Amino acid sequence: MAQTTTDVLIIGSGPTGTTMALELAAQGIPFRIVERNARLSDKSKALAVQPRSLEVMSRHGPVERLIERGTLGLGGAVFVNGKKTVDVDLGGVRATRDSHFPHTALVPQSETEHFLADCLYTRYDRSIEFGTEATSIKQDADGVTVTLRKVSSPPSSSASSTQHGIIGDSETQDVETVRAKYVVGGDGAHSVVRHAAAVTFEGDAYPHDFILCDAHIRNSSMPRDRFRICMRYGLLVVFPLGGDVVRLVASRPGEPTTDQPVLRDFQDWLEYMVPGGAAGELFDPLWMSRFKLHHRVATNYRDGRLLLAGDAAHIHSPAGVQDSVNLGWKLARVLRGEQPDAFLDSYNEERRPVGLRILATSDWLFNIAASQSWLWLFVRNLLLPWVLPYLLGEETRRNNAFHFVSQLGVRYRHSPIVGTAEGFTGPVLGGDRAPDGPVVERGEEREEKQKKQEIRLHQLLVPSKHHLVLFSGASPSETASKDDLEQTAETFREENPGAAALVHALMTSPSSGGCNSPSLSCSFYLDVDGVLHQRYGFEDGAGYAYIRPDGHVAHIGPLSALPSLMKWLM
DSSP: EEEEEEEEEEESSSHHHHHHHHHHHHHHHHEEEEEEEEEEEOOOOEEEEOOHHHHHHHTTTTTHHHHHEEEOEEEEEEEEEEEEEEEEEEETGGGGGHHHHSSSEEEEEHHHHHHHHHHHHHHOOOOOSSSSEEEEEEEEEEEEEEEEEEEEOOOSSSHHHTTBBBBOOSSSEEEEEEEEEEEEEEOTTTOOOHSSSSSOOOEESSSOOOEEHHHHHHHSSSSSTTTTEEESSEEEEEEEEEEEEEEEEEOOOOOOOOOOOOOOHHHHHHHHHHHTTTEEEEEEEEEEEEOEEEEESSSSSTTTTTEEEGGGGGOOOOOOOHHHHHHHHHHHHHHHHHSSGGGGGHHHHHHHHHHHHHHOOOOOOHHHHHHOOOHHHHHHHHHHHHHHHHHSSHHHHHHHHHHHSSSSSSOOOOOOOOOOOOOOOOOOTTTTTOOOOOEHHHHHHGGGGGGGGGEEEHHHOOOSSEEEEEOOOSSTTTTOOHHHHHHHHHHHHOTTTTOOOEEEEEESSSSSOOOOOOOOOEEEEEEEEGGGHHHHTOOOOOOEEEOOSBEEEEEEEGGGGHHHHHHOOO
């Protein structure tokens, strides 16, 4: 039996597992990622890729190519008893204006998995080991011993296989023992990693019977760029998938059945829920399925050297990619000896409350939409036409709702590994997501404004490093000079020689002089129209934001409080 070693073994190659591989690859950490299935799935499965997930994916590849494979969720409408109750316009929500990706992308999960696997191969020259399952997982104080078994032969080496990062080797033995320092379970609802961990999976399955269909549609007057939620005795949601393809998800009333749906079931349901000749005709189905929905969460996302992410940690929560982004850099710091093993406890402390909050909200919305109680249905259908326009018709409430859904509002302010300078009360505090905005690189060859190339702050925040962003301040009387910020950067580097952080300085005045050069301790950029100073709360004076590799603020405060950051880092 072959025996190998690695720092991290990732089990499962869905979006969660492959994102974990991307984060570790960016950090230069040795890892392997294995997947039981013989190839990438061709099933659409989950659809929505939220703005925050698009942001973090863009650090590893051109995420615009992924967006092009679907459609943008610009809004929709809710219908109750065949009558439109409210339009939901997401085209101009203010809650996402500090993101380059302000809209949810409706993209089949199969496309997302292909995109992430391509990024892993093309950017980091790493691959997924398909047709490989974990049959035994045993941890001890020093590591984890995993038995891997080949369950099928991966596709033969070809252009398409190479493109998607598939490893295939006819010489590979059928059984192998791997010794890993840590194992990450990104292997879904039936996770073998979770079963090996000393945790429980609390929750249950909803009693409702759901059916799903992706199919072509014709002769329909339904908008091709808007979703539609229809409620009567039961629930139907229609998502546009681009072109003439739609997804239908229906909650069927009555007792659950084991019968697999056929296209006629969806056509009948569509005509019942969307009357007036607007429904259209379904044809050439791509995928039909019957399924149950669950609401479960692990009691802890960590058991020693076993770590859970995505559906292995929580079901009915679209937060798997964010789990991996949060965990990846922490594993890297521990494996490099920069932090003790206990540092990994912050993963559970930060991410599990997020999962619980999303699950609670999802439960509440789900029960409102899909309950089969006759009494509740009567009350719901009577009140929703009055309540929904109030909840979603007003811009502020609509912005707040989408800020939550987009995951841009996820923050870790109560985490033990973030901080805020005493007395600082800006719009961004320690633990918050770092807002994005336009910047212009300072350079001698581009002194004229029209010749300067505008980029985004997030493009500077590479996932392999921490980042110290210095703000000159926007108030003329309180602005720090270029020399002041350069001296601050030098002091930071001298007092924290072990801090592998990049330093960026944002100026508000295009006439403050200077350009970027190898001799500088930081890179200088122009904050276009002072947008970032406003978003971080430094209009009145200079400041700093120390940003983690996952794009969340580790520490923030006025420039005068930088010694508190130095002390905090020690």
